[in-house]
Amino acid sequence: MRSGVKPDPTYIIKWRNVLARYRGSLCRLCRREGLKLFLKGDRCYSDKCAFERRGYVPGEHGQARLRRKHSDYGIQLREKQKLKRMFGLLEKQFKSYYEKADKQKGVTGTNLLVLLERRLDNMVFRMGFASSGGEARQLVRHSHFLVNGRKVNIPSYLVKVGDEVQVREGSRKMARILDSMETVARRGVPQWLELDKDNFKGVVKMFPTREELTMPIQEQLVVELYSK
Numbered sequence: 001m002r003s004g005v006k007p008d009p010t011y012i013i014k015w016r017n018v019l020a021r022y023r024g025s026l027c028r029l030c031r032r033e034g035l036k037l038f039l040k041g042d043r044c045y046s047d048k049c050a051f052e053r054r055g056y057v058p059g060e061h062g063q064a065r066l067r068r069k070h071s072d073y074g075i076q077l078r079e080k081q082k083l084k085r086m087f088g089l090l091e092k093q094f095k096s097y098y099e100k101a102d103k104q105k106g107v108t109g110t111n112l113l114v115l116l117e118r119r120l121d122n123m124v125f126r127m128g129f130a131s132s133g134g135e136a137r138q139l140v141r142h143s144h145f146l147v148n149g150r151k152v153n154i155p156s157y158l159v160k161v162g163d164e165v166q167v168r169e170g171s172r173k174m175a176r177i178l179d180s181m182e183t184v185a186r187r188g189v190p191q192w193l194e195l196d197k198d199n200f201k202g203v204v205k206m207f208p209t210r211e212e213l214t215m216p217i218q219e220q221l222v223v224e225l226y227s228k
Helices: 009-020 026-033 041-045 072-086 091-103 108-117 120-126 133-141 175-187 219-226
Strands: 145-147 164-167 193-196 201-204
Touching (some): 120 145
């Protein structure tokens, strides 16, 4: 960049986001949280899954740390980290969702989970158009999906009841999308979504209730952490 030339703010923001992105091993995240987060798609269901082979905390003293007792704060922190990593969020992003959930009517923890589920990248994953959340984010950013017939390339876009998510016509022959749709039966499609595989689209029938969200998360611990 030439001296004396003021940089474009959008350029700076773009590179800050790139540098802030987690680029380490995804399998280490599962091992750190002591829970399968299914961050690598089909690999998580195979014998190659690192969590199945080494289900202890990564690091030199990982196995010894399994026996360590955690404080109340430590337990709350780990619960928050699990939820953040499930949806691939940074701390600032995650906290903004919590603040939005806290302002809504109803139970804050449930509001938080529903807001995260409403993200477009998560919808793409839940409908079976991507094998993992990370792959779904990449596909959305590359403009492979339409929402109600309009191109949307923002992974954090919040869908509403009745919204239709569809694969773009020119993207329907992509091997990644076709492979994911073939294996979606193993994961299943949530009851609050309706999938039309023949037409490469899905519809949000309703928002999920807490009972329909089967993720092993104690969201109340996250609320307690942020309420301090």
